[in-house]
Amino acid sequence: MVSSVHLVGICGTGMGSLAALFKAAGWLVRGSDRDVYPPMSDQLARLGIEIDQGYSPGHLDWAPDLVVVGNIARPDNPEALEAEHRGLPVTSMASALADHFLAGRTSVVAAGTHGKTTTAALLAWALHAAGRDPGFLVGGVLSNFAATSRLGDGPEFVVEGDEYHNAFFDRQPKFMHYRPEIAILTSVELDHIELFPDVGSLRDMFRSFIRLVPAHGRLLACHDDAGVRATVPEDLQATVTWYGLGDGPGTRSTLLEAGPGGMTFAVHRQGRSFGTFRSPLVGAHNLLNLTAVVEVLIGLGVNAATLADGLAGFKGIKRRQEIRGCVGGVTVVDDFAHHPTAVRETLRGLRLRHTGARLVAVFEPRTHSSRRAVFQEDYTVALTEADRVIIAAVHDAGDIPAWDRLDPTRMAADLCRQGTDAAQIDKVPDIVHHLATTCRRGDVIAVLSNGPFGGIHQLLLAALSRLQSTDGQPAPEMTTS
Template identity: 45%
Template sequence: MANLDPQLNSAPSKINHIHIMGICGTGMAALAGMLQSSGFTITGSDQNVYPPMSDFLADLGITVKSGYSKNNLEPRPDLVIVGNVITRKNEEAIHLAELAIPYLSFPQALSRFFINSRKSLVITGTHGKTTTCSILASALYHAELDPTFMIGGIVPEFGGNFRIGDGEYFVAEGDEYDTAFFDKKSKFLHYQPHIAVITSLEFDHADIFEDLQSIKRAFRKFVRLIPEDGLLIANFDDENVRDVISEARCNVQSYGLNSAYDWSLADVRRGESNLTSFTALQGGNHYSDIAIQLPGQHNCLNSLAVTAILHHIGVPSEKISSGLKAFSGVRRRQEIRGIEKGITVIDDFAHHPTAVRETLSALRMAYPDNRLVIVFEPRTNTSRRAIFQKDYVTAFDCSDVLCIREPVPLTNVAEDNQFSSAQLARDINETRERKAMAFNDTDAILSYLSTHLESGDIVAILSNGGFDNIHNRLIEILRNR
């Protein structure tokens, strides 16, 4: 077992070589790139070294060792950054403790090297963090404020998920998940928030949180971190969000659908050239007419939260509108992967029932006259539990056809507490005239789609993982059909 010395949980004054354990995670690879760009020599290790992250790191010239071993700490680094995929039983972590090398967690490193010297803008919430962060980073860039950011998704506009700028702002995606095996606090408690957004608050991450109340406690701690001269922008449509802001020391601005809020939406509509248009109201009065390239009311709300931040820091409304309109999206968020034989294949990250519902509603708005075929893979620790078994029944209401993959069972969860795709399909088919089907594997789904898809169909594939490369395989099948 790795018993790391708490006294060594800090960065030494002189650092040249930094080793990163768990380097192939999306955030860790981005951190590696940022640190290398800052002049440090970076090495790393991971159990799963494969594309696209292996190619990304290779292009940066970063040496990555496959598998964890005490030999990976030779030559001895000046600092080790430990990812939260690392456990106390990890051989490399045990040797790290034996060598008494200084160490940091991922969020500690992000804070130490990049947030300390900047003003932190933190986007938190159960849903919409990645998209809202990306919109904010893009809008700051277009407002010529030269932001630094790290985001949980690839932003095509920047060709990656991180950027180091010379401006005063750091845009951080505030994740409530735990930090590391030696620090069970939520990651966002390390991010020194000056301005923050809470987009939503629901139960999630069942592998680390017991219930909704334990998640609320983490958010209350986060809210208390915002200084008196800071700002919290809170989605007042969500009663759980309203519940956790009571101890805020800073100014709180509300946003949502109610015109009584500080910021609200009006007249959300599908505009020309697939733009979504809405009117932003401040205090119930007209502030600006805004058009975005993203479908759905939820993306209008994400853009409204960004509008509130930009207005607060002094960006003129015209620049806000033009910056929001310029943003073209995030990979794996309603991303069109290809169109073959008139069939559009879309990739999306949604897995929580609320995120699924909002994503499908947005797709229905964007494609009102098309058949919507949804392919869903329950893959997260939470979605593979029976916690949301009933909630998913109505989450897919906007679909015309639903294909659900049976999840890989969780080894540490009793059978009656596991999610069942077959049960979900039965429940959906009993409640409405929709075709819902469960499949044992990805090959069976592809076999069905290959013979049942028609020109004009919109196929949206929902998963937080690679889903056995189903997107490219389906496009290839359609191309050769």
């Protein structure tokens, strides 16, 4: 008899990815969500998974064998309450993944404040290219697979280890369920301040995670990150391998060349040359991610030549420096960056890839942490990496007390005082109009948000196209920046 599952909050990245795994395993799958939008809605539609928009007790009338409740759902969610009322088995996303898909496989978990999505995606693709047929669940759409998850039939299952809480009835971080045999810790920096009020509590949580790695397992830890060095205990039972850039302990990478087509780098292990590799990715943050992946695959027995082919063939992840379109010489890039460090490194990476371009950053403070005043100065510093900056209104500003809320107007003024052309514009149509009428050929517009941002990417491309068809140019040429 075929099993059935209903996912509450199915369009979240993790939940949608889990739905795809259940579908691949032969389950009947349905789900519901308040907001249904790409790229997850497109992925689920391709799989033939039915989505009910909004939450209603009636969505459970088909009596599924299992109800998975995502962390978007609150205790008063109508479907969560109805599942309990009907006596249906209820679980969380992370528990469902562990119970149904990680059992019997080598769990490889990439965790950290930054870089975990890219690192997990690189691991999944490199293992696939090496013929190991891994399963994976990653918080982004892998362009090589056009998917965020895959069942696979090989020994390894790669998971992006999210530190956010699991569900309203399970406040543990998701990654505490993932049974890591191999773990990567990329970085530890204050984030999710609604859950972790200080860096000490954050480090304690990551420390609890890496203690899950068994004695026969491995931890790959970024020595270049001060937060990681402060987190990894000396008495860890697992084998610890450090990695980083330049000189230092463990496995190290050195950048040889970087440009629009990517970068070439050399890897040394324990002071000895291991090989030279090429990747279409750019930026120091991505070089760190690549270094960790190289070391993991070496440990799994993949040779340098096979590994080189896999890294060179990686096509990236949607919403990570993803080019959404180019009209009249103006390139629109979408990136998920929402932490100050991620914003800074993303802009630096784009600067390397688009040498000589004028870089325009459009930033939406949307996450709980990015809407808070605690990061005001850090965002200001990070955004100076751009030539021009547009700061949108704080998303759902009323949820944050005024005294604790990030101030976009002050941020724009501070940027201007520091010599960066900046403006604060609340509404998406006004941002689009401003950009379309002031951009010039050769500009790169980086849209930085972890949400749909009102469909700004397509609206901007459409506005540029209209100007192109009217004037033959995206906008009047400008002589100053």
